[in-house]
Amino acid sequence: MRRKIPSTTALVCFEAAARHESFTKAAHELALTQGAVCRQIGGLEAFLNVELFRRSRRGVKLTEAGLSYSRQVSAQLDAVERDTLSVMRQQGANVIELAVVPTFGTQWLLPRLKDFQQRHPDVTVNLTNRTRPFLFADTPFDAAIYFGDGDWSGTQAHRLMGENPLPVCSPTLLGGQGSLEAQQIAELPLLQQTTRPYAWRQWFGGLGMDVERDLTGPRYELFSMLAQAAMHDMGIALIPPFLIQRELQEGRLVVANRHALNSDKAYHLMIPERKVESASLRAFRDWLLAQAQQYIASK
Numbered sequence: 001m002r003r004k005i006p007s008t009t010a011l012v013c014f015e016a017a018a019r020h021e022s023f024t025k026a027a028h029e030l031a032l033t034q035g036a037v038c039r040q041i042g043g044l045e046a047f048l049n050v051e052l053f054r055r056s057r058r059g060v061k062l063t064e065a066g067l068s069y070s071r072q073v074s075a076q077l078d079a080v081e082r083d084t085l086s087v088m089r090q091q092g093a094n095v096i097e098l099a100v101v102p103t104f105g106t107q108w109l110l111p112r113l114k115d116f117q118q119r120h121p122d123v124t125v126n127l128t129n130r131t132r133p134f135l136f137a138d139t140p141f142d143a144a145i146y147f148g149d150g151d152w153s154g155t156q157a158h159r160l161m162g163e164n165p166l167p168v169c170s171p172t173l174l175g176g177q178g179s180l181e182a183q184q185i186a187e188l189p190l191l192q193q194t195t196r197p198y199a200w201r202q203w204f205g206g207l208g209m210d211v212e213r214d215l216t217g218p219r220y221e222l223f224s225m226l227a228q229a230a231m232h233d234m235g236i237a238l239i240p241p242f243l244i245q246r247e248l249q250e251g252r253l254v255v256a257n258r259h260a261l262n263s264d265k266a267y268h269l270m271i272p273e274r275k276v277e278s279a280s281l282r283a284f285r286d287w288l289l290a291q292a293q294q295y296i297a298s299k
Contacts (some may be wrong), residue, residue, distance in 0.1 A: 006047045011073050013040040014052065018062055018070035094123040094280040099130035099144040103223040104267060107243045108295075109145070116287050123280045131195060131221060136272040143281060144270045147195070156276055158269040158285060160292040164260040165199065165238040168253045172233050180256045182207050189235030190217040191226050199238045203261045227253065242295070267292075 016026035017037060027034040045052050052066035062070060100109060105127050113125060130144065133152055150157035167185055174180065180188075182204065190200050190213070200214040217235060220226050226237040227244050231252050238261060239253075247253040269288055275281055 006044050007040075010040045010044040010047070011077065013037045014044055015070060015073050015077055017041060017053070017060070018066060019074070021059070021061060023060060096123060096125045096143065096280055096284055097141045098125055098127050098284075099134070099139070099141045099146075100127050101131055101146055101267075102129040103243050104145060104147070105129065106224070107245075112291050115291075116284065119287065120280070120283050123283065125284065142275055142278070143272070143284070145267060146270060147265060147267050149265050150268045150270075152268075152270050154274075155270045155272050158271070158289060160267040160269060160288065161296055162266045163240040163263060165203075165240045166258065166260050167203070167236050167256040168227075168239050168241075168244065168248075169230050169236040169256050170233050171251060171254050173230075173236065174254055174256060179258070182209060182257060182259070185236055185257060186211045186213070190214065191229050191235040191237040192217045192219040193223065193226055193238065194219045194221040196238075199261060202263070203238060203259070206261065207259060 013026060013030065013032070013036075016029050017023050020026055020029070023037045023041070024034050026032075027037045030037070041052065048069075050065050050069075051063050052069060053060040054063055109127070116123075116125065128141070130141075130146070133144075133146060133148070134141075136144075136154065145160070146152075147163065150159060167180070169188070173188065186204065186209070192215070193199055197215065197219075200211070200217075204211045204214055218229070220229060223239050223243050226239055227247055229235065230237040230239075231247065236256055241248060241255070244253055248255070269285060271281055271285065
């Protein structure tokens, strides 16, 4: 069925005229005659059966409908331009579009990525934050790093490492003590991680404790947010030490208790089955698995 979409020429003319609120300025920008811009916008209004501009001797002014439509058209044209430039840049290039959970990407992956670039200078890895699973068919992503059980339909899962988070807080909250007993931790504000809502319950459960308020406390989506909140004395947080190495080394955060939360879930590299034969992805997979093994061996 034919789509109900006006011509791109008409949309480009409309967007420029709406931005300037002037047919003359739009014509100058687009290297067209003013008459051509007027005809394109008149045709667009006829197509929509909606008045987009009010004309007067003093010029043109957007109607309410025109203002609303111009915002939508501008956003869509920007998206088309970005996609077009992306395709143009990628011609003849090996590009991996990687979705990655944010704190893992910034704290663990990025500091090591230079090594991959040196080994494979012909491959470009682009990173985009994604905290939850998605359908690869609906996105431009070639692979993803996420935390979970590795069950993602239509993909190959490669386990990288577990988390094993520890309770951490600011030195101030520790109150001069070397560590805190689990019962003391239970009485402090518990900072919660949105994508791991039962983390504290599991941590206390591993010690045989049933804490009534283990699900209460402010929730943050990213570990980096948890770390900031903990550093500002807002409570105690469960964070994997490898994500806060600098904060621990500098003493801005301290481990309050050495009991780690053990979980079957882990960080995985997920590659869609339709992409598994990609040479650049295979190279990245092998490098990433080697980096993870090297990190685990060094702990």
